[in-house]
Amino acid sequence: MPWKKVDLRRYERRLDNTEKLLKRVADLFTEYNREHWAVNVLARLQFGEFEEDQLIDALRIAWIQTRHHHPFIAATLRGDNHVYVVPDQREIDAWVSESFFVHKNETLQHFMRTARSAKYSSFHFFPASSEILMRTHHWQIDGMGAIHLLNRFLEIFSAAEALPTFGDEWRRLPPGHAEAAPLPTKLSDETQEAAQRMAQESPFGGKPSIGLEMTPREPGGTRCSMLVFDSVTLGTIVKSCKEAGFSVASAIHAAMIVATQEMAAKSHPTTNFTSVAFYDHRAHLQSPYNDPRAWPMGCWMLGLPFSLPHADFVTHARALQKIYKLPLALDQCAVLKYYDIYMEKLVEALGQPPPPDAPPLTQPQLSSLGVLDGKVQHSYSGKQPVSVEHIEPCLDQMTTATLVFQWSWRGRSFINVCSNENYYEGEYVEKYLARVRVNLLTGLKLKDSI
Template structure:
């Protein structure tokens, strides 16, 4: 499945299962909603820039990162990812179409518009001093977005003036399947284990869900509602989790399941929570792949628990799930590619396409942003804020959480036609209340 040269200037590789999944779902929603794609990744940074000509410097850094991180400039065709080596004229045309200075909008306005089908695009929004990167999820994942901004700001503060395009293809990232050795045909045993893992998820659906109009009304605008804790409360929650021997991810995920139970759609299956949760695999990869930015190097794995259950019971199960799922089952890495291929093939079936759309959120922890992104880069850049969201057009909502500047942050991505912003705000406030009551002893802390 590796990259192969098919002409003097063109490189291709087949999409793996996860990439094909994102392309397929994106194409369905694009066809229905004027090019807008489910799961398109959007990342926003608010910055202070100490540059005499920021527009020109940002444009040059975008060009430099294409050379250093060429996957960000790949395009998608039927069943494959494509990279074109461009001459200087071609690079200038690419810059004109993918580096956009928008003097009128801020990042939230841009996000709500919903992204139309196009290559990865960088926006500079001088009105709000923000930068926004839009990219297809088949190109980059959430942790990759954090890493990508670090690479971009390093290029901005250490510009190269002698870039000659032509050899950057050597830095194209291989598919995760190839790195983990599951890019070829599966053995009967591997296929059996991959199918069993998938069935572990699919046979436990339908799951508990929230009230939503998804699939019943046309899509509206996307929104990514943010809920930010103060630094004192964040530190208290982290310390309380450490004292209990549980991960922060387990506590937040358990609190989210708590609000699902409280506000559940009575027509959903309120006796079981089943959902895929995401594991970043970069720590399992050797260099340079452990630091690759523009790539999908994570795996969704099924989680299920019977309800009702207490916060303590749920955190205990989730803590073991997050800490030991891969550690105790290393063959998951071996069959990863075959598992995602089974998933990709299933979503193309009439059975999947005729099934109700899940109305719970896809839960994802991005950890500590500063693990990959600095707060400042010399005297040139101060990173004041960072945010990640995925477009929700016709599919699952998203619930991301992470810490940045010592503050815990929730970002809930939804579509305003399906769920009311006031309800999402209530859910996020209730998650905070549950965490404070269960971990700190009082919702007033």
């Protein structure tokens, strides 16, 4: 699905199956003017010597330069097509007015709770807290890609280059995942059947799961609830995980599952925890797309379903370790031979009405981003130096499920639960996080008081 020139300055590409699935899920909430699964990454920054108006101008210029380097941020949709138009100056000005925002009288937290659907991916600056927020459509990027895009923006801001001339930037528009990998898109009957079986094992394909107790009502805004481990505790957790033979991500995910077992909604007619394991596939793409600095954009993640029966922490951690250590090279991972068709099957399943007795999806889903030091620098030295105090991913959540990001940064570990405020009370989510903490530490035979 390469980009094609369809007019003098206009280029289009069909959504691939992953992008199409993400767009179809987002479309379910069009009537609320909200964007389910909008990908957000925020950063709290320290800038050099700037007057506020000068800083805003510098950020605006860097946003324009970021479009020149990574033009997909300015792509729009026409049906199931991505659309990019090489802009003249009038169109650049119009795009900036619809994608660059300064919030002088609003907190980032309030914006996140009330954010609406938008035509473009966007940049937001909150002067009072010295925070920036990059908000992108999920059918354009995944969580790790958003981290790489933040890094590129900060590099570009620090360099303070002159405004670019647009014209050939369309050459840097990313292909779909199947082309970038590449993945097979035409299969035998046998692999078609394997793709269908895997789709049926996915929560998106109707596989039931235990989940948290929720209040059925109209969706509201996104709430993010955070659990933080300091450097001493994180060091102890890492050491204990190595001794036990599994990763920190596997341990945290196991603690999440045990906490879900403890707090499982009584209405769920199953004992298995069914979810999706997410993988960053960038390192396994063909050149040049395996360079995340040059190609941060693109929805190049893998999401493979798994289902685990009721068990204790260690049993879950060992099972998850096998899942997360799955080799992802095309010649080593049989699933990749039919992954694109699997995504197509999920799109088809999403278009079908759910069974009348199907419980809502309320299981927490983990997206582990790992160690982010190095992917985003602590500071950027250039004509406009900038230091990074904190980074945080967050996903707009309109469904009854919760999305949990896990990452470490500057020696601390973070677990961020993204949930919809109308489905889950804040105290309930805090209780869940407390149980995750207890199960993690006790499962690793550590004292809960550390």
